[in-house]
Amino acid sequence: MIPDSLICALRSARHVVVFTGAGVSAESGIPTFRDALSGLWERFDPSELATPEAFRRDPALVWGWYEWRRMQVLKARPNPAHVAIAELAHHVPRLTLITQNVDDLHERAGSQGVIHLHGNLHRPRCFACAREPAEPLPVAEEPEGGRRLEPPRCSHCGGQLRPGVVWFGESLPVDALNAAFQAAGECDLLLSVGTSGVVYPAAEVPHRARDAGATVVHVNPQGEPTAGNREYLIALPAGEALPELLRAASGA
Ligand code: OAD
Numbered sequence: 291m292i293p294d295s296l297i298c299a300l301r302s303a304r305h306v307v308v309f310t311g312a313g314v315s316a317e318s319g320i321p322t323f324r325d326a327l328s329g330l331w332e333r334f335d336p337s338e339l340a341t342p343e344a345f346r347r348d349p350a351l352v353w354g355w356y357e358w359r360r361m362q363v364l365k366a367r368p369n370p371a372h373v374a375i376a377e378l379a380h381h382v383p384r385l386t387l388i389t390q391n392v393d394d395l396h397e398r399a400g401s402q403g404v405i406h407l408h409g410n411l412h413r414p415r416c417f418a419c420a421r422e423p424a425e426p427l428p429v430a431e432e433p434e435g436g437r438r439l440e441p442p443r444c445s446h447c448g449g450q451l452r453p454g455v456v457w458f459g460e461s462l463p464v465d466a467l468n469a470a471f472q473a474a475g476e477c478d479l480l481l482s483v484g485t486s487g488v489v490y491p492a493a494e495v496p497h498r499a500r501d502a503g504a505t506v507v508h509v510n511p512q513g514e515p516t517a518g519n520r521e522y523l524i525a526l527p528a529g530e531a532l533p534e535l536l537r538a539a540s541g542a
Pocket of ligand 1: 311322324329458488509511527528529
């Protein structure tokens with residue numbers, strides 16, 4: 291199932307980048323954004339929930355929605371794809387993990403130094419002064435998708451807390467983006483797992499790797515067939531493909 295040329299590239303790679311999107315957490319029960327029927331943006335309007343203007347207009351609607359998502363993540367567990375990626379780091383000389391996801395399932399599977407391009411659901415900060423609360427916030431009781439919830443107040447300035455994610459119209463964290471682009475430009479092989487690749491600048495990461503001469507592997511059951519030299523598509527769910535790739539890398 292995995293072409294010999296790809297197994298060879300994986301075994302000889304000195305620096306592997308793994309770049310993940312919502313599809314890597316789909317088999318943990320976390321909805322993606324753009325899958326037909328189940329995608330979050332099929333059911334919810336991002337302009338009402340994922341912009342600074344939306345938060346200014348209706349902070350309780352936005353905070354309630356993100357608390358609902360945080361609750362889903364807290365109840366979820368890493369799946370075989372997260373586990374295989376964490377394990378892969380022990381079988382290649384160097385691995386950089388870059389994610390667009392705001393969950394912590396990579397960390398809970400054992401990955402370290404994860405670069406979060408779109409922030410983290412578990413790290414809210416003040417909308418006014420940007421400081422983070424000293425203590426983790428308790429989880430609200432069973433918030434639902436549409437339930438409003440007043441955001442807690444900042445203990446420093448009294449402002450409202452906002453989710454620690456990047457919203458539409460906001461810049462990505464500069465350090466994370468620079469580290470991601472640098473790793474993409476230096477790696478020999480990049481695995482792009484479970485992303486539609488439509489949200490920029492994050493979607494530039496695999497392009498940068500390809501333009502710098504790296505082998506690029508897309509893992510996506512709905513992925514477009516690739517014709518390029520040194521570009522592969524594994525059209526399987528991440529929870530099947532990543533353990534296969536790990537077996538290939540470890541020679542098992
Ligand atoms: P999308 O929902 O756009 O794309 C998810 C991709 O995962 C789709 O191409 C699916 O075909 C694929 N997929 C679904 N199940 C899969 C599985 N089991 N294994 C592998 N692939 C699977 O999610 P992202 O590309 O992550 O931004 O979206 C990018 C950004 O758009 C997100 O980070 C978020 C969103 O708006 C912010 O929150 C800033």
